[in-house]
Amino acid sequence: MTTPGDGAVELDTLVKRYGTATAVDGLSFSAARGAVTALLGPNGAGKTTTIEICEGFRRADAGTVRVLGLDPVADARALKPRVGVMPQSGGVPGTAKAAEFLRLVASFHATPLDPAALLARLGLTEHARTAFRRMSGGQQQRLSLAVAVVGRPELVFLDEPSTGLDPQARHATWELIEELRAAGVSVVLTTHNMDEAERLSDKVVIVDHGKVVAEGSPQELTGAERQLRFRARPGLGLEELLSALPAGSAAKESPAGHYLIEADVSPELLATVTTWCASHGVMTEDLRIERRTLEDVFLELTGRELRS
Numbered sequence: 001m002t003t004p005g006d007g008a009v010e011l012d013t014l015v016k017r018y019g020t021a022t023a024v025d026g027l028s029f030s031a032a033r034g035a036v037t038a039l040l041g042p043n044g045a046g047k048t049t050t051i052e053i054c055e056g057f058r059r060a061d062a063g064t065v066r067v068l069g070l071d072p073v074a075d076a077r078a079l080k081p082r083v084g085v086m087p088q089s090g091g092v093p094g095t096a097k098a099a100e101f102l103r104l105v106a107s108f109h110a111t112p113l114d115p116a117a118l119l120a121r122l123g124l125t126e127h128a129r130t131a132f133r134r135m136s137g138g139q140q141q142r143l144s145l146a147v148a149v150v151g152r153p154e155l156v157f158l159d160e161p162s163t164g165l166d167p168q169a170r171h172a173t174w175e176l177i178e179e180l181r182a183a184g185v186s187v188v189l190t191t192h193n194m195d196e197a198e199r200l201s202d203k204v205v206i207v208d209h210g211k212v213v214a215e216g217s218p219q220e221l222t223g224a225e226r227q228l229r230f231r232a233r234p235g236l237g238l239e240e241l242l243s244a245l246p247a248g249s250a251a252k253e254s255p256a257g258h259y260l261i262e263a264d265v266s267p268e269l270l271a272t273v274t275t276w277c278a279s280h281g282v283m284t285e286d287l288r289i290e291r292r293t294l295e296d297v298f299l300e301l302t303g304r305e306l307r308s
């Protein structure tokens with residue numbers, strides 16, 4: 001249960017069913033003001049449904065939702081000028097021309113951003129006169145992002161803001177999100193890209209089968225634990241290597257020739273592993289010490305890969 005407070009978004013035991021299927025199954029979390037909160041989860045986890053309930057586009061079957069302290073459906077008019085929305089499906093009329101539409105949306109707001117400058121920084125200047133339906137998927141996505149932020153909202157909902165974008169466009173998107181945060185805007189986004197969640201978020205809410213399975217800052221979720229990875233010839237005798245390592249260590253080879261040692265990584269541990277390799281004539285490549293990733297955390301919690 002979340003305690004009622006002053007969050008940008010507060011959800012308490014939210015439930016949404018489609019027929020007999022439960023898409024959102026008692027989900028609770030709060031997104032702090034001025035922070036970036038990411039809902040991270042695989043396809044079908046219930047992220048879009050959750051965010052659409054926050055946007056007031058869908059009604060929950062049970063539970064409560066507060067957005068900037070208000071009810072997204074009953075207080076829709078009050079929230080509209082304060083909240084920016086980037087839906088997964090674009091949300092721009094097919095015949096609308098990029099610059100014209102963005103200027104129109106800007107005109108509804110008291111202190112909008114400069115539409116032309118926003119188009120330029122999202123790499124859309126040459127498509128300013130292109131109709132939305134004639135744009136590529138990535139261009140449409142960037143225009144939707146521009147539409148969501150042009151009014152300088154207090155809070156923005158971004159549904160998969162960088163899915164399908166090329167690296168340059170993804171970076172422009174990430175930089176814009178970082179600037180929104182620096183300007184004190186609250187951002188709630190959905191993603192199944194753990195790099196995006198890890199890089200941008202103050203808080204990550206991992207969702208699976210409509211439930212929160214873990215939440216915290218990326219650092220809290222991945223912990224201080226480190227792991228050692230290296231590549232070497234396939235089929236090393238890991239049982240023997242393990243017997244040389246401190247109790248509680250784990251070692252696995254997956255895929256062939258890729259080794260992972262999960263242990264309390266210390267200078268001594270590193271020396272033990274490299275000495276063991278040397279004494280067996282094993283040349284290691286790509287030896288590196290790293291933190292667990294959100295992907296590792298997800299796998300541990302659900303037994304499945306996030307990408308699946």
Ligand SMILES: Nc1ncnc2c1ncn2[C@@H]1O[C@H](COP(=O)(O)OP(=O)(O)OP(=O)(O)O)[C@@H](O)[C@H]1O
Nearest residue numbers: 018022023041042043044045046047048049050192
């Ligand atoms: N309008 C709908 N009618 C019936 N079922 C739906 C509808 N929208 C979503 N669902 C189902 O609800 C579940 C959650 O879907 P949702 O789109 O919220 O997940 P998601 O986490 O956003 O997934 P993705 O990453 O693929 O967008 C899925 O099983 C989906 O098939």
